[in-house]
Amino acid sequence: MGDSSLRFVRDGYLFGTRGFRAAGSDRFRTRLLGRPVLVMRGADSARFFYEGGRFSRAGAMPRSVLKVLQDVGSVQSLEGDAHRRRKELFIGLLSGPSGEALVDRFREELRRAVADSGGAEVVMLDLFHDVLTRAVTAWAGLPESVSADLRRSGVLAQMVEAAGMVGPGNWAVRWRRSAAERMLAETVVQERATPAAPDGSALAVVAAYTEPDESGRSGSAEEAPLPPEVAAVELLNLLRPTVAIGRYLTFAALALHRHPGWRDDLAAGDDIGVRWFAQEVRRFYPFFPVIGGRATRDLEWQGERVRTGDWVLLDLYGTTHDPAIWEQPDRFLPQRFDGLIVEPNTLIPQGGGGMHADHRCPGEPVTIDLLEEGIRMLTRELQYEVPEQDLRVSLRTFPARPESGFVVKGLRETQRAAA
Template sequence: MNDSRRPPITDSSLALLAKGYAWLPDRRRRTTAPLVRARLMGQHAVALCGPQAVRFFYDERHVERGSALPGPVLSTLFGHGAVHTLDGPAHRVRKEMFLSLLTGPEAVAGVVDSVTAVWDEAVRSWTGRPSVVLFDEASRVLTEGVCRWAGIPLDDAEAVARDLVAMVDGFATAGPRHWRARRARARSEAWLGRLVEDVREGAVAAPAGSVLETVAGHRDADGLLLDPHTAAVELLNVIRPTAAVCWFVAYAGHALHHRPELRDRLGEDDPAYAVAFAHELRRFYPFAPFVGGRAVTDLTWQGEPIPAGTMVLLDLYGQNHDPALWEEPYAFDPRRFLARPPERDELVPQGGADRAAGHRCPGEDVTVALLSALVPRLARLEYEVPASQDLRIPLNRMPARVRSGFVMASVRVRAAAPAAARTP
């Protein structure tokens, strides 16, 4: 093997922490090879990008996802025993449960109706307060809405929302945020594990057809019920990603602040534009930097060897900002999605490939539908944006977020424009 095909001697883990989302795109720009070779945590890693790379990465004959997830990520974001840790038939059977719950018009509409009802209730309280933090308010709204829909009883929606946010906020760091995430997951798994046991014992009635009833009664590929801990993990894997949509709601506030001319178009009854705006939010703003797996056998990618056991990374953030795929990739412009919807393996903020057979997020339709419903509601509000807040989004923080959470002062409901004054 020539030198260009050998992993670097120097470990890039510190560089990744320092540069965050920019690390892989920067490395890709500095090489003419079809992949990036690096050493991370002492291991040989290669990084790929592009629609063809998405299909290569999610092919289980090439890359195994389950065994590649680090323990700290399982202890914070996904949970030990989660569907993300499975491959092959075991993964497909567990994944089918999520697909049955989170895909299809009826399921998506159910989540959206529940969340928007809570949002509309919340807005009435915002108008009586000096200011609100959009990130925090959206996390509570999304948590309460998804739990209502899922049949999960809540005593304190705000506390549960804080824990769900903490799990996402702390998975990619070794500092205090990480330990907050671990404590939040332990609390949440204990609470939901007890709830599953109560449902099975008849002490709590789960609404018929609800997420709670489905997960409590799910049997895996081995025909056995999920143990209470694993059932709790999978309940969290329904409600946690929904609560995480608060990242994009805060990003929507950021986008509308910097592009105020988009507010009127969003305020109109134009579902196609709302969906295009949701796609552009997910493309433009940072969420997942990359996903990883391990080569299951000796592989070749565009002439470059990938030895068995190599860590394989798929550059999501880089692909969503690749000038080969997107005209003016660092400009926020929802119109790019009005002419045509994104291709399956082109826009990959939540992973790529087929949802049924692969590891792509089964709740992606829910995310798009929630943003398509909530962002126009946000655009119809009037509010002040205090200049004293920090609206920066540092790319060396993973997951990135608007530092201030996007503070809105003097919130009031925007009066509808007369029909004759609206944009045709």
């Protein structure tokens, strides 16, 4: 079996799709970076991969990706009861009134950024990253000096960019990430000594959170707070992916530009259309190409044998473009969601399975809410012109983006919104 690493680089997001076509199947085996791997797509594969704790994330992603996106002791590295318990911490912070508060912050910060832009030319991807950084650090209850540091370094947006890099670019961001982790760990220590963060904020909740102490130091029955460096990793797991939503917002702006009929309908108040549009942005535009896992036990599934430790890749992009699930998958058609009951293992840009028991993204509901809010604001409250620029989205570059970052001119509130 030949090694497909070069083809992975060459085909990018289409690596899986081309492999499935060549194999005439939703699964194929190959080697990547010298290791044998089973690549799969589709709703059944997503169910198999995500549900029932069959695959762990340990050793399943290249170090260059892991080091900037996840880290030691994070919720993603846990399994079983320990995972379920920690997961509730995220779900609690990201849903209900706490999730709504994040959307409110975003709206305020976007309005402020538009006013501050003074109608100058802006790159929307950068603007959204900045707005989301301001919104999420304030929402999290971080001290202003810490928020300012994170804004200045730009590390929250850079971590996602760097996941697609190897070598010096990646190392520089890892270094900045380590500095941010140290700063956040110190912030947690201070918060524990002298609580200052608003009640219910991410900093207050993460700092006060306890779990059964499995270190053996105090016996298994006792609860212990997270070690400060793990608390810092989990704070980053709230901050970084929220800023990453800037990519979806930029893709939404691009889609509105490409589909002026939809722009007009949504501007006129079509609220259900806003939901379909947001879902189609998440389905259609590329974000995470694949997720890797290693089998936690020997498995037999649809004639496929997977042994403990075997490496499997679930093709997220390939599943959101799987012709067996989606009609005309390569066309942007928000109306496909009209009357559609979305099966949880089909629309999986943020992972499959269930949010509580499996590794499905706990930020999915708030991502949808933020995206809908952004779409409403772009169509109903804001005006801008879109000059000539390179708006192509390469499927070879991870993470994907419109080449220009989506430049607009004369960004301002509409007269109605200003009134």
